[in-house]
Structures are given as C-alpha cells and as structure tokens.
Amino acid sequence: MFQVMTKMLEEDSKSSFCDMFQKKYRRTLVIGIGLMLIQQLSGASGITFYSNAIFRKAGFSERLGSMIFGVFVIPKALIGMILVDKWGRRPLLLASAVGMSIGSLLIGVSFTLQEMNLLPELIPALVFINILVYFGFFAIGIGGLPWVIMSEIFPINIKVSAGTIVALTSWTTGWFVSYAFNFMFEWSAQGTFYIFAMVGGMSLIFIWMLVPETKGQSLEELQASLTGTT
Template identity: 45%
Template sequence: MESESSKLLCGSSSKVETTTPITFVLLLSTFAAACGSTSYGFAVGYSSPAEAGIMDDLGLSLANYSAFSSILTLGGAIGALISGRVESIGRRVTMWLLELCFIIGWLSIIFAKNIWWLNAGRLLMGIGAGLHCYVAPIYVAEITPKNIRGGSTAAVTFTVSCAFSVMFFAGNFFTWRKLAVIGAIPCFIHVVCIFFIPESPRWLVGVGLMLLVQFGGTDGISSFAGSIFKAAGCSTGFSSTMMAMIQLPFAPSSVLLMDNTGRRPLLMVTATGACLGSFLVGLGFLFQDYQQSKELTATLVFTGILVYSACFSAGMGGTPWVIMSEIFPINIKGQGGTLVTLANWFSSWIVTFSFNFIFQWSSAGVFFVFAIFCASIVFFVAKLVPETKGRTLEEIQASMTLLQ
C-alpha cells in the first residue's frame, strides 16, 4: 500500500509539474529573450549585405572592411570573458547592458563617417553578442517550466538564424545606413520588454533608479547652464550665479529631511519639483520657437532651472545613493555598488555628450524629455522602491527577500 501510495503521489506530482500554466509573464519573458537573439542575428548578418555600400561610400579597402566585419567576433570574445562576472548582477540588468552595447553600436554605424566609427560600433555589438549568448539561454531555462524548457530555449536560439536571414533579405532593398536602423529596432523593443519581466528587485531599485535620475538631465543642465541661459536670453553671469547660490540652502536640507520624512517621500517630492522645473524650461523654449515674448521665455527658463537645481540639491541627487547603500546585502554590496556607480557615470556621459546635439535639434524637446524622466522617477519609487527609513539592514533585507 505504501509503495502504491508513493507511486500515486509521485505520479500526481509529476502531473502537476507537466501542466504548469503558461502565463503572460512567461510569454513576455521568452519574447524579450528572443528580441535579444534577434539583435544578435541582425548584427551577425549585417556585414555581408552592407559590404558594397559601406566600401563605396566611405572608401574602405578590403582590409579595412575585413577588420570591420571580423571585429564582431573579437567583441564576442570580450563579452564571453566578462559574462560570468557581469551575470552576477542579475539577468535583467545583464540583458539591459548588452542591448545598450547593441544600441550604441548600431548608432555608431548609422552615423559613421570613417572606419573608426564603424569598428567601435561593431566591437560594442560583439560585446553585447557575447553577453547575450551566455545570459539568454540561462534566463529562459530558469523561467520556463521543465516540460517546455528545451523547446523554449531552442526557440530563442532559432531566432538568431531567422534574424540572420531577414537581414540578408532586407539588404536587397535598403542602403547600409537604413539597414543599420532596421538592425537597431529589436534592441529598443528588448529594452522596453525588460522593464516588464521578472528579476530581483534589488538591482532594479539600485540601477534603475540611478539611470532615471541621470536621464532626468542633471549633468546636461549643470554642464551647459551658461549655454542654456544664453539661448533663452538670460544674463549668463547673473543666472549662473543664482543657480549656484540657490543650491546652498537646499543641499543641507536633504540631510535634515532624509531621516525625518523618509527616503521615498523625499525622492518623490523632489523628483516632482524637478519635473516641474524641466517642464517650465521646455515651455519657455517652446514659446521662443513660436516667437512669443522674449521676456516670457527668459523668465520661464530662469525659474525652471532654479526650481530644478533646488529640488535636485534637496533630495533627488543624494537619496538614490542612500537607498543603494541600504538595499544590497553584504555579500553583494561591493558588486551592487560597483554596478550602480558604473550606471551613474555611464548614463551621465550619455546625457552630457548628447545634450548639445539634442538641444540644437529641439531646445524645448530636450527639457520635455527630462521632465518625462523625472516624472518616471515618481512612479518608479511609488511602485518599486521600499522605504528604508528607521529600519535595520536586516529588516530591509527581509522585506526585499519577500519581494523576490
């Protein structure tokens, strides 16, 4: 009887496992991984259909183009070399980083003026490919039930071949730059999907928060404040001085408010203020575009920059670092801190480098984008960031474990 019971129990358990439901999150997660494979396949398949166009337009020799084509594999070796270490930061963040490599790589090729741009972009894409080949199969294997695990993993790998074929086919109809634009499309889809698939909330609170803060425009504004004020018709010297002075009383207020109001309220309120400040600046430049009152533009831009600076000093700038220091457990605090710091500086570089180009394209648009990112911080914190005020590190770790 006991033996029969055991068999029945084993059979019942086995049946439950084989009928594990296929949820929307599972499908979305697999689709996200497939988008990563599509990025990889497009990168591999790009060099052949683009060869004639690139060599003619940029005057490359056969040796130059051979180096460009083959450097993808060198990047792949680099990506493979670091994949084990990078993967420890979490599957989602690793996928986000590899797509960042693909996106920057494609952009470098799209706007390439010489062989150096091409090689730099191709090398970055190779690094992304090396990371993808490691993390994608592991991620899919971890999230899928065992009865469909093999097929799901194989399907993601099969996507590489499909993407390779699509790139060859598209090469018959598009120039090499437009072909690169097509290659970048799945990268952006993947980046969006990553925000909706499951992963440890520790990394999302640390890295995601830091990225949103940086893309909120702080370094772009601080690095080019003089140019912004000048474009708005403000007195550069006076406005820059006021921008610096207003931060003096608000910076120490963050020290007082951090433990009194809590991390979450402080960050949400100051991010809302920064959003308002960015919106005012964007509105001022929008009026300028429509040739409205110059005084109105100058007033709005000046006021908006001061509001933004005050809010950033009062909490939006320092609070993410406090949260980061509290949410990572001891055993990964070094890795977590390294990753968040890297994300901070790298995203800062992106914003600082691209600001003038985007500002020339649309002076109002760039600040409306900053306002959107600042608003995103509010929703991000409300939904995902735990309150750490007045809690021991052990209590914080316990609450984070429940979220996973």
C-alpha cells in the same frame, strides 16, 4: 546579533560576482540601477555643464545666472540632508521627481513660447526661475538619495559587486547625457526639456511602485521586505 553578523560575514567571504543576479536580489538590483538611471537621465549633468548655453538661448545674463545658480544649489542640498531623516527617503524622492518633472516641463513650455514669439519679455525669467525649481528639487532628493539608498538596501554579501555595477551605471549614463545634451539642445531646446519632463514622470511611477522606505529599518527588515522572506 553577533551570531547574525558572523553568519553574514561568512557568506560574504564565500560570495561571488554572480551571486547578485540571484532571483532573491532581483528587486534590490533593479532599484539600485533604476535610481541611478533616474538620477542621470533626468538631465541634471547636461543642464549643469551647459547652463550658460541655456541662459544664452533664453536671453538671460550668463554671468548673473551662473552666480545665482551656484549660490542657490548648495543650501538646497543642505536642506535635503536635514530633511532626509525627518521625512524619510521615499517621500523626498517622490517630491523630487514631481518637482523636476514640473520644472523641466515649464522650461520646455518657455522655449516653445520663445519659438512662437509669445511673451518674449518673460522668457528669460521663466527659464531661469524654472531651472532653479528643477535643481532645487533635484538637490533635496534624486541628487543624493540614490547613493544613500544603495548603501542601505544591498546585503553585505553582494554590496561590493552590486555597488560597482550601480556606480558604473551612474558614471556611464552621466557621461552619455553630458555628451548628448548639446546635440539635443541644438536639435530642439523645448524638445530636450520635454524629454526630461517625461523621464521625471516615469521616475515618479518607478519610485512609487518599487522603492521602499529605508528610514529606521535594519538590513534584515529590508531584505525580508525586498526578497519576500521572513
């Protein structure tokens, strides 16, 4: 074990920024960047920043909505931390993608019904409940697990450079979504959430096809499975 770690540290000292673009690291880099894109393009940062505007549009009390929203999300994040080592990363990510997609879809349907002037008395509750559904599933998986998986899949020799690229992807995409959300919401409230639902559906496919289970696996085992080496 000591010899393996010594060899990895020696490789790290000789590595360069371009090393992470080697063919053997391609899948690892795609997974890291892809998960960060999913985390941000699913709309969580925009919904958080403009939650009051969403509540106002739906006819729900902004003060009550913000208060319940804040109290609800923190325990859900703690539940995700508890479940991650029991259920594994991949199942929680898949469940998170499904739940977020359904939540976004139902919010979009609610605003569609509002525009059609159907069930007006139910729209505020429907929008609020489904926002809680959305963020509940976001908190247990896609909200935090991409950072956990990133720390587990990158080998030592590219961890710093790949981590920098992945973090930059997250921050840049998060800024873009936060900036664009208000314009999208004014364009079409239901259309905005239909787009987020579609992102959730594509996220499910991405996770199912590319993201491995990292629970209980050593770095050597993960690299062997990701690079196709033994």
